[in-house]
Amino acid sequence: MKTIIRISIFILFTNLLQAQINTTKVSESKPHPTKEYDSLKNFLGEDAMQYKGQTLYLKGKSESLREYGYDNFIKKMENGSNKENIYKCCDGYNSSYDSLNKRYFTVIDVIEKPDSYGTEFYLKLENQKSNEILFFDYSSRYSSSFPFITVGYFEKNKELLKGESFIFRKGILDGLNDIDTGNLITNELGQKWDYVDLTIEQKYYTLSVILENDKEEKITFSFSSIYGENARGVFEAEDAERYIRDYGIEAFNKMLNGKVLIGFTEEMVVDTWGKPESINRASYGDQWVYDGQYLYFKDGKLESFN
Secondary structure, rough: OOHHHHHHHHHHHHHHHOOOOOOOOOOOOOOOOOOOOEEEEEEOOHHHHHHOOOEEEEEOOOHHHHHHHHHOOEOOOOOOOOOOOEOOOOEEEOOOOHOOOOOOEOOOEEEOOOOOOEEEEEEEEEEEEOOOOOEEEEEOHHHHOOEEEEEHHHHHHHHHOOOEEEEEOOOOOOOOEOOOOOOEEOOOOOEEEEEEEEOOOOOOOOEEEEEEEEOOEEEEEHHHHHOOOOOOOOHHHHHHHHHHHHHHHHHHHHHHHHOOOOOHHHHHHHHOOOOOOEEEEEOOOOEEEEEOOEEEEOOEEEEEEE
């Protein structure tokens, strides 16, 4: 018995002497692939890497703001307000308005700033007119600081809008003039306005749609007021027809007058009043808050409101 134990221990000891530690080669980590730009957004926030390869159009400014020029355009990737580093200096401490207005820029590269945690970048640009290389100091936090229209975004929406028509809530178009004659337009309740073109209007230099009614009156209307976060009171013609078919002309006329009714869906309320300031959720339903007004939904339909 002792002999067997000694032999077993000897074999185990021999195997331990012969054992080897294996090494495994691990490939170097590769950066996560950046999603391709899908043209659905103009301002990309923290997804700024998607701008690489895109063409940016620099919008004009209303006359009262032109004296301040354009900020955040620099010659080299440096922080601070050194005048020598300002590209096309200077209107005040900014780039000259006349030198950059309506220019096109190609995004050659996107460089993340050190220690910015993916919120601050430099867009390396090429001025398509002069072929000069410059940088734009880009912040992912504020869309208002992004003065460009991405050409891909513009072209995609121009195509998507073809054949669209819109109906506006009462009062939305008050005070608008015909862009050809200058005459004040009249918007009858339920009147349809057909899409003509996508443009940048030359008063406030906002992205806008050109619309025409059956009287051949034409207006410009802010694109963001139709599809933006704060859009309200604008109905695509197909949605209007669906609302009339499913809920009746009386209900839709309420919407056009800015009113809501018990039984309205969440979609109908958002189309009429826009998104709520806040939503309080509970087991018995949801409370939507609009500037002191409270709407109560259950199973997606309006049950009561004050």
